[in-house]
Amino acid sequence: MQFIGPLVLFSILMLCGLIFGSIAEKRHYQSIRQRERALVGILTYPQRLPPPQLPAPTTALVVGSVVISADYFKRFIAVLRMLVGGRLDTYETLLDRARREAILRMKEQAEQLGAQSVFNMKLQTAAIAGRSARAGTACLEVVAYGTALIPPHGLSQPPTT
Amino acid sequence: MLISNLEVVPGRRVKEHLGLVQGSTVRAKHVGRDIAASFKNVFGGELQGYTELLNDSREEAMARMQAQAQAIGANAILNVRFSTSSVAQGASELFVYGTAVELA
Numbered sequence: 001m002q003f004i005g006p007l008v009l010f011s012i013l014m015l016c017g018l019i020f021g022s023i024a025e026k027r028h029y030q031s032i033r034q035r036e037r038a039l040v041g042i043l044t045y046p047q048r049l050p051p052p053q054l055p056a057p058t059t060a061l062v063v064g065s066v067v068i069s070a071d072y073f074k075r076f077i078a079v080l081r082m083l084v085g086g087r088l089d090t091y092e093t094l095l096d097r098a099r100r101e102a103i104l105r106m107k108e109q110a111e112q113l114g115a116q117s118v119f120n121m122k123l124q125t126a127a128i129a130g131r132s133a134r135a136g137t138a139c140l141e142v143v144a145y146g147t148a149l150i151p152p153h154g155l156s157q158p159p160t161t
Numbered sequence: 162m163l164i165s166n167l168e169v170v171p172g173r174r175v176k177e178h179l180g181l182v183q184g185s186t187v188r189a190k191h192v193g194r195d196i197a198a199s200f201k202n203v204f205g206g207e208l209q210g211y212t213e214l215l216n217d218s219r220e221e222a223m224a225r226m227q228a229q230a231q232a233i234g235a236n237a238i239l240n241v242r243f244s245t246s247s248v249a250q251g252a253s254e255l256f257v258y259g260t261a262v263e264l265a
Contacts, residue, residue, distance in 0.1 A: 013203055021205040028206075050171055057171060061164045061241060063219065067212045069198070071205025094205075101207075120166050126245035128211065128253055139198070139208065141215060141253075143243055147165045 017073030024071075025093065032100050039107045043117040050119045050149055057149040060113055064105025067128060068098040069139040095140070099123060102144040115148035122146065162227050163237035163264070170237065170264060177263040179235050184225030188218045189252040218255040219243065226257050235261035 070078070074090035081088050102123070110118050124143045163170065190198075194210040201208050230238050241259035248254050 016203055017205065024204065024206045048168060050167070052171075059163065059165045059167065059170060061166060063243075065212060065215055065219070067208045067215060069202050069205060069208055072203045074205065075202075122166065122242070124243060124245070126247070126253075128245075128247050139202065139211075141211070141245055143219075143245065145166060145241075145243060147167045149171070 013072045014076060017071035017076075021071030021073055025097070028097055028101075032097065032104065035104050035108075036100070039104065039111060042107045042110055042115065044103065044107065044121045044146065045117065045119050046121050048120050050117070057151050060115070060148045060150060061145065062106050062109040062113070062115075062118060062148045063143065063145045064102045064107070064109060065141060065143040066098050066101045066105065067139065067141045068094060068101070070094050095125070095142075098125075098140060098142040099144070102142040106144045106146060110146075110148040113148055113150055115150045118146040118148050120146050162230065162235075164223070164227070164241055164259070165237070165239055166241045166259075168240050170239065174265045175239075175262045176265040179230075179233050179261040179263060181258060182226050182229045182233070182235070182238060182261045183256065183258040184222040184227070184229065185254060185256040186218045186221045186225070187248055187252055187254045188214060188221075189249075190214050215245070215253065215255065218253070219257070222255045222257040226259065230261040233261060235263055237262050237264045 070091065074094065077090045078088045103121075106118065106121070122145055124145075126141045126143075128139050128141050169175065190210055194214075198208050198210060226238065238259040238261055241257060244256045246254050246256070
């Protein structure tokens with residue numbers, strides 16, 4: 001009978017994670033898709049240097065970052081998966097969301113500066129352990145950064161590569 | 162002060178190379194934020210407190226790097242890179258480095 005307490009707590013946590021986690025994920029994907037469509041005009045390149053035929057623009061460093069965490073359900077599923085190996089698809093969507101969100105935030109910053117393209121975009125991921133983190137940390141930071149090229153005023157044709 | 166992660170600035174020439182400059186900061190959030198974050202670990206989603214904390218520390222690290230570059234007479238920092246690591250539980254280090262140059 002002494003197992004009932006922890007078992008109830010566990011199933012409550014699992015249920016909370018499953019319900020709220022999947023609602024949050026669905027909403028997040030919706031907003032990501034919407035904003036990606038709105039910001040499609042800002043071109044991002046991982047290339048190191050802009051093409052030399054561009055008119056000399058002003059440059060600015062733009063950064064977007066996000067800290068995201070997996071829910072209880074996802075973490076449990078991942079722990080189960082680690083027993084047999086293979087794809088941890090619950091974490092895959094988490095990383096995908098975090099990366100796209102970070103890139104979007106960077107693009108939003110570039111848009112505010114009036115830039116049309118971002119060059120040398122780099123993505124960086126770091127696992128962050130909170131004070132309460134136990135064995136498995138599923139709390140990660142993604143930073144996206146790059147150099148926004150702001151075209152001189154009056155010369156606003158899109159870059160041709 | 163021009164900060165960029167490109168290796169050259171389009172339309173400008175590097176006059177002098179002044180070496181590596183860096184800035185770093187280690188920060189933690191107060192316990193209340195950590196507890197709030199641990200609740201978020203059940204439900205999942207963005208940890209806004211931590212995002213804010215890391216953004217603040219990034220700005221501070223960049224300000225320190227800029228001060229260092231100014232002290233050696235640079236007017237631009239090129240090829241800037243960021244790096245994050247967690248030094249202890251609940252604390253993270255933000256490290257920014259780049260090449261200080263003098264642009265013509």
